[in-house]
Amino acid sequence: MGFLMETRAEEKKPTTLQQLFSGADLSEVDVNRSNILSISAVSSAIELISSTISTLDFKLYKKINKTKIEEIEEDNRLYLLNTEPNFLFNSTQLKKAMVQDLIIDGNTYVNIEKSKNEFKKLNYLESKNVSVMLDTEVIHKDAKLTVQGKEFEVYDFIIATLNTLDGVQGKGILKNNRDLLALALLVQSYLNKNFKSGGGRKGIWQSTKHLGIEEFKQFKQDSKDIQETDEPIILNKELSYTPLTNTNRDMQILEIKRFLAEELRNIFNIPEKLDNDGFKSFIKIVLNPIINSLESAINKALLLEDEKKQGYFFKLDVNELTRADIDTRFLAYKTSLDAGIESVNEIRMKENLEPVNGLDIHKMTIGQALYNSKNGSWFVPNTGVTTKDGEVVNNETDKQTKVDSNSENDRNIGEDKADLQKEKVQNN
Structure with missing residues (x-):
């Protein structure tokens, strides 16, 4: 009985994981x-x-x-x-x-x-x-x-x-x-060759009769062609084939591939x-x-x-990358608005909405004072004071003071007139 095993004299190539990692020259x-x-x-x-x-x-x-x-x-x-x-x-x-x-x-x-x-x-x-x-x-x-x-x-x-x-x-x-990439290429090449040869089809071929030199060469070529195809295998009665199971090291190749994928991700x-x-x-x-x-x-x-x-x-402009979902986004807008960082119109523009007249205001912490970034004026609702460039534009307190002052002057004038009238009566 003859065993059809091929011996190659050319350069050895890694066929197992042990050869792949320790015998291969990554350079x-x-x-x-x-x-x-x-x-x-x-x-x-x-x-x-x-x-x-x-x-x-x-x-x-x-x-x-x-x-x-x-x-x-x-x-x-x-x-x-x-x-x-x-x-x-x-x-x-x-x-x-x-x-x-x-x-x-x-x-x-x-x-x-x-x-x-x-x-x-x-x-x-x-x-x-x-x-x-x-x-x-x-x-x-x-x-x-x-x-x-x-x-x-x-x-x-x-x-x-x-x-x-x-x-x-x-x-x-x-x-x-480079070395990690070279190793990944070796593993990928090994997998490609393994799949190309049919994976588990490697095995032992046997013939019940002695083969001549020409028959032996032809059978080697036929067996190689069989390993590289997915077509059904038909043998005559003198031939038999016993497949070899994958070794433990061969079965680890997928695990190694996953490990390499993780290392490449870390790059x-x-x-x-x-x-x-x-x-x-x-x-x-x-x-x-x-x-x-x-x-x-x-x-x-x-x-x-x-x-x-x-x-x-x-x-x-990386704003689109940091653009969150609508709930998170509007919560951030509320925080920014309450802190006086942005105006309502600035927030509207971020949402691709047109500005609204009168909404260029910023909330401030002093009694929720409002600042208009367009004209540079401040308005404090608690006091009714509106200022611009450090000067009072509209002050309700000043108005009231003027009213009180005018009333006091009118009262004084009325009293003076009464006194004069009284003196005239007494003189007569």
Whole structure:
């Protein structure tokens, strides 16, 4: 009886978990952008982060003083950032691509087209198409960027980075977490091969007669073809097949895959549950560092030097992310209104409602005094006093005092007239 077992002389490949973890050389695994995006845990995390940030709009503000900030609504740069950066891209695509580059590569590059001080286009470039040339200075560093052999200055680009040491090149998960990603790719490759070969179909083939050399080669090929197909298996009477059960180590592969998925999730610091508390942590821990990197890069590249000195700055509007359910939201509005932080019209505008005349008032703690932010006047219902710029505009107490004073004067005049009349009578 012959046992049909194949012996390979070529390079050994990991076929069990023990070989997979201890025998495999992770440095030989090809870890690149395309490969890691085939890992579901990685692609889903990057999609969640990039899609969330890409829905946010940039706003332009000017700091007037320590307590007042003015929003600038008409500016061509807002159109480029929030609507259409160029002929091919829309703003959502641009921001999503920038965030994905930041996470994966640690840097992102957007070319700026402008005429003098007028900004025309924002052109996204893949990180692989941009080469960075650094000089040898340790303190006063300088750099230039090249794209297809053409040289650019750093101020010709929006350059956002994470984990950078020079300001133009960063480190993303491809560099910071390479070994873990390589291990995940090995496990995924092992599973794919296992499923492709039919999983439990590995076993022992037996023949009741001796096979010649050519017959043996043909049968090896036939047995391999059988393992890689889901078609029914038909054997002649001289052949038999005994399947081998999976070993304990082979059965642990799914548990290891779940463990790797958890470790990959930890790379991005995404909370296990994205409930209200989990989503708040997601915004604070995961989104804020990326948002701050984008804002800093855009402020540096898209603001003129005079505007920076005058207090201009771009900021992503994260209000939609923190927008709670209606009960929680209106309870927060009530607290803000009672504390005098916001006026009724400011709250209405947050709910996309039109302002109402006369509702630009703020509740204050001094006897529920009311402050009108439109004309700068105060009204204290308890005293009936209305003041503006420190002067009394309408004072019911003053009115009463004037009335009392007039009555007293009339009374005095009447008494004087009576005395004169009395003197005249006596003289006569």
